[in-house]
Amino acid sequence: MALTGAHDARRAGSLRPAELAHAAVMAALCAATAIIAVVVPFAAGLSLLGTVPMGLLAYRYRLRVLLAATVAGAVIAFLIAGMGGAMTVINCAYIGGLTGIVKRRGRGTPTVAVASVVAGLAFGIAMAGALAVLVRLRTLIFETMTANVTGTARILERIPGLEPFAQRMRDDFATLLSYWPLLIIASGIASITFVSLVGWWALSRVLGRLFGVPDVHKLDAPDPSEPPADPVPARLRDVRFRYPGADHDAFGPASLDVEAGEHLAITGANGSGKTTLMLMLAGRQPTAGTIDRPGGVGLGRVGGTAVVMQHPESQVLGTRVADDVVWGLPAGTHVDVDRLLDEVGLDGLAERDTGGLSGGELQRLAVAGALAREPKLLIADEVTSMVDQQGRDALISVLGGLTGRHQMSLVHITHYNDEADSADRTVDLTGNGGSADNVEMVSSAPVPEASVVAAHPAGTPLLELRGVGHEYGSGTPWASTALRDIDFVVNEGDGLLIHGLNGSGKSTLAWIMAGLQVPTTGECLLDGAPVSDQVGAVAISFQAARLQLMRGRVDLEIASSAGFDYHDHSQVVRALAMVGLDAGLGLRRIDQLSGGQMRRVVLAGLLARKPRAIILDEPLAGLDAASQRGLLSVLEDLRRNTGLTVVVISHDFSGLEGLCPRTLHLEKGVIAPAPSAASSTGGGS
Template sequence: MNSWSHRCIALLCETNRGRWQANPADGCVLPPHAASPGRIGEVTVPAPVASRLPRHRHGPLQPVELAQASVMAALCAVTAIVSVVVPFAAGLALLGTVPTGLLAYRFRLRVLIAATVAAGVIAFLIAGMGGFMGVVHSAYIGGLTGIVKRRGRGTPTVIVSSLIAGLAFGAAMVGMLAALTRLRHLIFDVMTANVEGLASFMSRIHLQGAAADLKRYFADGLQYWPWVLLGYFTFGIVIVSLIGWWALSRLLERMRGIPDVHKLDAPAGDSTDPIGPVPVRLDQVRFRYPGAAQDALREVSLAVRVGEHVAITGANGSGKTTLMLVLAGRQPTSGTVERPGAVGLGKLRGTAVVLQHPESQVLGTRVADDVVWGLPPGTRIDVAKLLTEVGLDGLAERDTGSLSGGELQRLALAAALAREPALLIADEVTTMVDQQGRDALLGVLSGLTKRHRTALVHITHYNNEADSADRTINLSDSPDNADMVETADVPAPAVAVGDLGHKPALELIGVGHEYARGTPWAKTALRDISFVVEQGDGVLIHGGNGSGKSTLAWIMAGLTVPTAGVCLLDGRPTHEQVGAVALSFQAARLQLMRSRVDLEVASAAGFSPRDHDRVAAALRVVGLDRTLAGRSIDQLSGGQMRRVVLAGLLACSPRALILDEPLAGLDAASQRGLLRLLEDLRREQGLTVVVISHDFAGMEELCPRTLDLRNGAMQPASTSAAGGTGSMS
């Protein structure tokens, strides 16, 4: 979350010190809510304001509502400010209707009002009255459209509502001008001067009759100015409202079609029932998401005892995340879940969840703040001890924005442990972390049940992580899908054995990049990077979190222009040839913008989705059956999503393909299949492949060259062949 969002949270949540409940998106438990940081060491947290669940329509704003309002307020304020301070950018103010429309569509009116107040204050302080009015206009159009859409009404309701709003606003303006006589005379004098000037110009071009009519009609308008202004504002607001409804309602309609399959709400009565999430027993539990044709979690029976460390493994699509949701309180479709008490999601001695994307769980701007964020009154926490336990000793005063991915993940774990949970669920927490951070997290998790009175359920693909548990539960349907991902030693920087003898495809010459250059927040990401990738070459670039790998990938793809040096493709800068180098993002789901597989592939490749043969051919290249063309994107496994992304990219015939963490979150079978696919494309079609990854096992054939990136600088290469020492079983 950026600094804008933090400031909005501070503005919205100053007096609301309750606990975060469940986030309605992505199945995540939000970090604790606003709490005074107190002193470092032992911290006493002030009393919270009573909170209720997001589904309640009355009472004070809930933590989830505050979080949504703060983020949307930040977006609305930014668009309003940019539209004012950037020349010829007034049209960007229309983008501010999107976040306000989403708030009105999904939440009660009070949430929209809170966001409008926060965004309006920020916009006024930075951009003056113009920014403030931009926020007000966005709130009106977005609010009207969202509320009408949520209530299932249509255009007639918009017309009636906008007529009432126009009459009210017009009457208010007429009343203001009637009371402020001097201001009215000044405005009318300016308008008269403008009309006189226009009439004089028309007379010079021999339009004397039209000029006389203009002056006469304007004089009549001034005589009846209250009625003219009332009609003007009413008509204008109706037209603007209809335009906003026409554009924004279509976006909201698309949002309705996006399934919120990972939503977590605390069960009814959970706020008053005694907390007791363990021991928990699942008996013949199944789960099927609404509208799905098959179960996401097939029948499973298991028990988790107090203080037990259980590893959950299985292939992509076997139901690991769905099982996490059931353990965290979601009701199964069938079967029974037995607990001694309530789940206590996010509460003291209840259930805590740590997910694979720590950025979504860290809200505090300071490390110590985030640890205690949202704890109830009277809770005393030894922050320094918790930070030492997770390997963040001495970082209590650090800005969370300066932490690496591994450090953020450990901070999320510390915040979860601050609740003294009886059940801690860690869902693939090492997936997006480099090897050093992965080892540190595993060291914390492996002995956690001995240091705390907590049961640990660890969902993982990695064999060494599962081996540290007391027992392992495999959700795969067959032994063929039960392979675990092996870990590998970090490969040494190396060049390929033997010269490919091909012409250079990508050339980086003295490339450096500095974010926010020339500002007090300047940060150097890359320094003097120089290397050549030949046509048909395979290169592995590795390095720790924060080493600059993703920045380098965006520069090679032409999506970022380096602040120093140049990146060339066939002798021309890559930023002048966007699309010639294809880039596959870390999170494949974020790159899939359409609802169905065929629509996604066709849109990415630039042909019609009705061209079924081309869609089938694109899917065949990446090893997917043509029957998947009509499947919803959200029904695909992680491995299938990555292949769909590749299908669209490869159908564009790129000169080179860059894959940023392509193996993250994939089981062993999916990893092997993806690597075999890429090896075949490189060998048979001469595709140039650059892989940026923390995972090295099995990369030897695909990437005979290895480059090591540390702190934004390339390390010297040895003359031995690259490759990791491990492999995937």
């Protein structure tokens, strides 16, 4: 019995998968910063940036997570930059760790001062003890210090009137050396205290801004004390949820049930609370009301609850497909990896590098990883919104049969009517839920026919691509061709849709057209000059709008993006009005916006810069039908009334005819005819 308890204690104290993942990422960031600070001349000041990841670890996790990251980062830095790199990582870990722990415990500068004095005293005593044993090293250090003091004194003696001061310097230094242990200890206290206070002053301000960003959609870690996992059936009664600092409920009041073994579709407009419902089903406690379950939620545990999110690249941790399937499972858990991969359509890919998978394949890998935990409840949160039509079809094929093949419930959150139709039951959250009718659902559309490239509208050529090709990793064994022989023209006021499957080269082409990437061959011209020499003239809106919003408030974001003073309220109002947003939204926090509002805020900041053209990467992803129509209406008005040139990269085609009369189809890096209806609806991505 005693042995079992000791074993459990050790297991409880070991690093959990989430802690290990965060330690690895933060160690890599700190090590990279330390290596740059040591290797690049005059870049030592950059080492202060390495304290940020270490400070975040110390603030959010246990001390042993920080220690693991420190050891890993120091080893990496030592192998590349020598002892200087390793010591830089250790210094960053000390300053970041001290700041993070003090912040976490709600203390301030006095605590840092006391802790740094203690640390300095310990460091000084350790150094004095080492020098007492290493006599030759002590002699060498003291002779070096004496030579420096003597040289400085001789320089001062050449200055009239400073001869007595120079002699006093020699005598005082000789006296201090006779009490060298006290000198070493005092120097340790002074240096450590100074570094600690400076690091605290700088890092606490950085962390203060990071902590001020509410992580409202963070999944709560499972409570070790919760009862054994048994999440379904779940009964929600008069449930409400309000995020901290918000002035209104994000969800409810609503009542609904999730039955054992059912496939339930959750639909609703943007902002109706779908993601909030997902968080509560995954363990977040409601602000009001009750959620009754037979047992615990068991998030991420075997037999508990598993969640698959909408961004494929954010949920894959293993570098090998087979490793990612079992990532985070308890030691000794038996998993038939080949069977799971075959079930999700990834048969034969167990040894593949996850970095080479398409978006649809990454999502199916995430489903396999979830199934490896044999969950009783699987939540799929808009998992098809970021993948192409083939990937979407493959995912729906996998999800549609899960409840029949496994003893589990599936909650599928979606905007697409064909996905909701495949469920046993649908709950629409529009108007606080309760309705079984789907309103404002997004319809799938066939791939539009590709336009003849030469038949572009009459007008002044704006963007010209001539023989554009691009190869990643040129001259290395890992060289990969993304584009070949791309030729087309985009005229003033044109609307162009670029379509292609994942991996076809669309994003690379978008970056080249925006001037952010220089093509390996050929040229991309804006008004007859290389677009790479005019960065900013062609604006680009990324697929994940939230990642492009860098400020905490809407008006600050728009002003920063457009380059004007945010105190000029009239410009903020004009920018918001341009994309159909109310002026009062300017004072809202970014994290309080819906997905559609975030996209419009990005668009407002970009358009306020008056670009020559704008590129929109998947502008409709994750939006309900009403939000899609609203955004498209704004873009169509801008193109019609202001002559804005628009290039859209999208997997969604419904409703884009008015904005983009031309279509260009990419296939394996070359311009090709649009796929036939038969080929565009089958297979995986």
